[in-house]
Amino acid sequence: MEFLKRDKGIKFILWTLAIIVCCACNKVNNATVILYDAPHEESASDDFDMFVNGKQVFVYQARASKFPINQIWPGYQRPIDQTEIVSFSYFDFEGEVEIKIIPKRKIETAEIRPKEFGINPKIENNTITFKISKPLQFAVEVNGYHRALHVFANPIPKYKIDKEDPKVHYFGPGIHDAGVIKPKSDETVYIEGGAIVYGVIHSENAQNVKILGRGILDASKIARNEAVNMIRMNNVTNVNIDGIILRDPHIWSTFLSNCNAITFDNVKLIGLWRYNSDGINLVNCKNATIKNSFIRSFDDNIVVRGSKSAYIEPYNIIENIHVENCVLWNDWGRVLEIGADTFADTIKNISYTNIYIPHFTSVAMDIQNCDRGHITDIHYENIYIEEPLKDSLIIGTTPIARNAWGKIIVLGVYESFYSGDTIRGNIDNITFKNIFYNGKNTPVNETSKDGLLAIDKNSGFKNYDLFIRDNIYYGDIEYNATGSSYIYLSGFDDSHGVSNIHIENFLVNGEKVSDLNAVGKNKFVRNVFLK
Numbered sequence: 001m002e003f004l005k006r007d008k009g010i011k012f013i014l015w016t017l018a019i020i021v022c023c024a025c026n027k028v029n030n031a032t033v034i035l036y037d038a039p040h041e042e043s044a045s046d047d048f049d050m051f052v053n054g055k056q057v058f059v060y061q062a063r064a065s066k067f068p069i070n071q072i073w074p075g076y077q078r079p080i081d082q083t084e085i086v087s088f089s090y091f092d093f094e095g096e097v098e099i100k101i102i103p104k105r106k107i108e109t110a111e112i113r114p115k116e117f118g119i120n121p122k123i124e125n126n127t128i129t130f131k132i133s134k135p136l137q138f139a140v141e142v143n144g145y146h147r148a149l150h151v152f153a154n155p156i157p158k159y160k161i162d163k164e165d166p167k168v169h170y171f172g173p174g175i176h177d178a179g180v181i182k183p184k185s186d187e188t189v190y191i192e193g194g195a196i197v198y199g200v201i202h203s204e205n206a207q208n209v210k211i212l213g214r215g216i217l218d219a220s221k222i223a224r225n226e227a228v229n230m231i232r233m234n235n236v237t238n239v240n241i242d243g244i245i246l247r248d249p250h251i252w253s254t255f256l257s258n259c260n261a262i263t264f265d266n267v268k269l270i271g272l273w274r275y276n277s278d279g280i281n282l283v284n285c286k287n288a289t290i291k292n293s294f295i296r297s298f299d300d301n302i303v304v305r306g307s308k309s310a311y312i313e314p315y316n317i318i319e320n321i322h323v324e325n326c327v328l329w330n331d332w333g334r335v336l337e338i339g340a341d342t343f344a345d346t347i348k349n350i351s352y353t354n355i356y357i358p359h360f361t362s363v364a365m366d367i368q369n370c371d372r373g374h375i376t377d378i379h380y381e382n383i384y385i386e387e388p389l390k391d392s393l394i395i396g397t398t399p400i401a402r403n404a405w406g407k408i409i410v411l412g413v414y415e416s417f418y419s420g421d422t423i424r425g426n427i428d429n430i431t432f433k434n435i436f437y438n439g440k441n442t443p444v445n446e447t448s449k450d451g452l453l454a455i456d457k458n459s460g461f462k463n464y465d466l467f468i469r470d471n472i473y474y475g476d477i478e479y480n481a482t483g484s485s486y487i488y489l490s491g492f493d494d495s496h497g498v499s500n501i502h503i504e505n506f507l508v509n510g511e512k513v514s515d516l517n518a519v520g521k522n523k524f525v526r527n528v529f530l531k
Helices: 009-022 464-472
Strands: 023-028 031-036 048-052 055-057 060-065 083-094 097-103 110-113 122-124 127-132 136-142 149-155 168-171 174-181 188-191 195-213 216-218 231-242 245-247 254-257 260-265 268-270 280-283 286-291 294-298 302-306 317-332 334-342 346-357 363-369 374-385 407-413 426-437 487-490 498-508 519-521 525-530
Touching: 031 055, 048 083, 048 149, 055 083, 060 294, 060 317, 083 268, 097 149, 127 136, 136 317, 149 268, 149 294, 168 174, 168 195, 302 317, 302 346, 317 334, 334 346, 334 374, 363 374, 363 426, 407 426, 407 498, 487 498, 487 525, 519 525
Parallel strands: 083 149, 168 188, 174 195, 188 195, 195 216, 195 231, 216 245, 231 254, 231 260, 245 268, 254 280, 260 286, 268 294, 280 302, 286 317, 294 317, 302 334, 317 346, 334 363, 346 374, 363 407, 374 426, 407 487, 426 498, 487 519, 498 525
Antiparallel strands: 023 031, 031 083, 048 055, 048 097, 060 083, 097 127, 110 136, 122 127, 136 149
């Protein structure tokens, strides 16, 4: 680890000693490993012990969704019996390391996801052993996906931070009750490994804001109505969020609106179990990169959207947003989402590359154009998708229709519960290349007739029936979709449709899909190419 430099020698020595107390840097077989001690107040996992190159790593706990059951925000928080405790750990390294994981229950099966990482563990004496040689984020699942262990194997950080700099909000190892942290222009929030900061970070009308470190930002001690988002930025230019862990938000974890030049790198989101706990939301933003990150969310993972309240120049055009090399576990909703509110003139030049989806629910790749936006030039490439979760499928008291779960691609133009506009837009020039799905399209809720269910209207919430429809049927596409369809395309009318959709090398369980009958679509869809 690169220790912080002090202006005077004695300060440097004292600070170095303090850091050594809280983390350990080991070099074994030409591998460098940095481990961080957890605060004494933090409870360790009841499910796993873990070792890296023979050194024990602290295993944290977080609450996560147990079943994909959801409803409109009812004024109270999600019932605990719909959740479970999961585990996570983190460390920094370079070189090759050996990881040993000892579950505290008997191993019947053990899998490491994403499977595409090719990590094949050795299981002996109820111990899971394997090696990795590059930074990765993955889940270790023992006897199924419940109560999984999430491992965040970080690169060694390269940045240097002076904790005495007045422009640095520094949080060292230990517990901090910080409340609302408000960085201004040219300021940095630094959360050291081994730190847990109970609070949120909000910035507005600023530039050059950084949020860095290896520690944990936890929002659980702040009430939902006091500070809803863990990271909220409005009209901020040049945002850099790197390395930290976000745990237990009350609603959308990160909410950036009217922001430009944004980078998320090696950010980990865990413990998203409450209603509306999306991962990353970019609202009327430009020039953003999300890379090398892990998100397990109860609601959409990564969302690009346009809001009526953020519809101002130059952010009436949303453009140049790139997501790459991310692991996305979805416990409800959509994984890669554009919409549903699309209040922008144009949404363009968005790419998703090398995306790994170990678990998902409703839709893997989704564009819901429910406002005026012209959505064009969207590119998906090298997307690896595993089995959808099917434990329990309910919105409010309405079971999910069997045709509406585990869809790979859904593109739709329609008026919806989420619409803030009276104008409809278009979707065109969308490319999907190298899409790999490994799973079963098993029908669910067989009691439904033709995949359609009566909508529960017991809620007094305005347009509740539209909410149910849009979360089950994606507009009106249910009328011609079949149980074997993986792709739904739905236009609004002759002038507001879906066109020029290119799908190349879409494989289901290793078999290439080339029959256009596998695509569910309505009459306002034109020029679909499947090869």
